[in-house]
Amino acid sequence: MNIIELERVSKQYGSLKAVDNLSLSVQQGEVVSFLGPNGAGKTTTLSMMMGLASPTSGTVRVFGEDPRKTAVRSRMGVMLQESDLPGMLTVGELLDLFSSFYPHALEKKSALELADLSDQVNKKANTLSGGQKRRLIFALSIVGDPELIFLDEPTVAMDVQSRSSFWETIKNFRKQGKTIILTTHHLEEADALSDRIIVIDKGQIIAQGDKNQIKAKAGGSKVSFKTQGITLATLQALPGVSRASYSEGYAELISNTPEKLLQELFGYHVPVADLEVTRASLEEAFLSLTAKTPARQPVKN
Numbered sequence: 001m002n003i004i005e006l007e008r009v010s011k012q013y014g015s016l017k018a019v020d021n022l023s024l025s026v027q028q029g030e031v032v033s034f035l036g037p038n039g040a041g042k043t044t045t046l047s048m049m050m051g052l053a054s055p056t057s058g059t060v061r062v063f064g065e066d067p068r069k070t071a072v073r074s075r076m077g078v079m080l081q082e083s084d085l086p087g088m089l090t091v092g093e094l095l096d097l098f099s100s101f102y103p104h105a106l107e108k109k110s111a112l113e114l115a116d117l118s119d120q121v122n123k124k125a126n127t128l129s130g131g132q133k134r135r136l137i138f139a140l141s142i143v144g145d146p147e148l149i150f151l152d153e154p155t156v157a158m159d160v161q162s163r164s165s166f167w168e169t170i171k172n173f174r175k176q177g178k179t180i181i182l183t184t185h186h187l188e189e190a191d192a193l194s195d196r197i198i199v200i201d202k203g204q205i206i207a208q209g210d211k212n213q214i215k216a217k218a219g220g221s222k223v224s225f226k227t228q229g230i231t232l233a234t235l236q237a238l239p240g241v242s243r244a245s246y247s248e249g250y251a252e253l254i255s256n257t258p259e260k261l262l263q264e265l266f267g268y269h270v271p272v273a274d275l276e277v278t279r280a281s282l283e284e285a286f287l288s289l290t291a292k293t294p295a296r297q298p299v300k301n
Helices: 042-049 091-099 108-114 130-142 160-175 187-193 211-216 232-236 258-266 282-291
Strands: 002-013 016-027 031-035 057-062 076-079 148-152 179-183 196-201 204-209 221-227 241-247 250-255 272-279
Touching: 002 042, 002 179, 016 042, 016 057, 016 179, 016 204, 031 042, 031 187, 042 057, 042 148, 042 179, 076 130, 091 108, 091 130, 108 130, 130 148, 130 160, 160 179, 160 187, 179 187, 187 282, 196 211, 196 282, 204 211, 204 282, 211 282, 221 258, 232 241, 241 282, 250 258, 258 272
Parallel strands: 031 179, 031 196, 076 148, 148 179
Antiparallel strands: 002 016, 002 057, 196 204, 221 250, 221 272, 241 250
16 A cells, blocks of 8 residues: 655746656555755655645645645654754653644653653753754654654764664564655665665656665675775776775775676786775765766756
């Protein structure tokens, strides 16, 4: 069952198309991460899914209906990257307030435990640390027991322990059949949690698939080594190289044919030390994919 459906959706601001003829669907129980550089169009795309913005053209459906409907929104939970909270209310008071907005809210105790905030229930919001505030915003996003959860940079300011606990909560939500949409600049987070990754740039989807499929699009493998007596241009011309860097005698290459690359490299008879060949990471795939996207052109009226 598709929880979210976008069909040929565009969003235009003046002469700029923030989203350009984008189509996608998200199934129930999926954890889907949206990745893209700043200004790529992912925030606009998610805003239309949440019913906070309307498409200029195309159709957005959530649970088969217009996401702006109150009945649809009552089935969503949203954790925004930046949220202002009434600082003089306690954690418990805020949860009571937000619970009243939903027809079938979680018990306050459960929301506190899921967000690891049980010890802060009587603390005022303006006395919480940065990480605690993020956990409070998460608690408020799930207190309505939503079927669909939007998480925008959820672990910013969280420490390592809190982030690990948060990841486990998301994995448990997935087991319960909840659908989760995640945006993050922590690519290891997308790597650890996602069933599917969608890369958006210049308002369009440039790649999607599971994490291994996305990594494969980077060129397959990372080849790194120390060397002297060779130029960056020569390294870039080696077989299958999609991206290369060379600084202070240290080279990093992304290639889909590492064996051929090394065979030709050794033919140059330059010294090679500390050679390492590993699978490309999600970060390397992301950089490779977004570097290939042509510039977006303004719309001519």
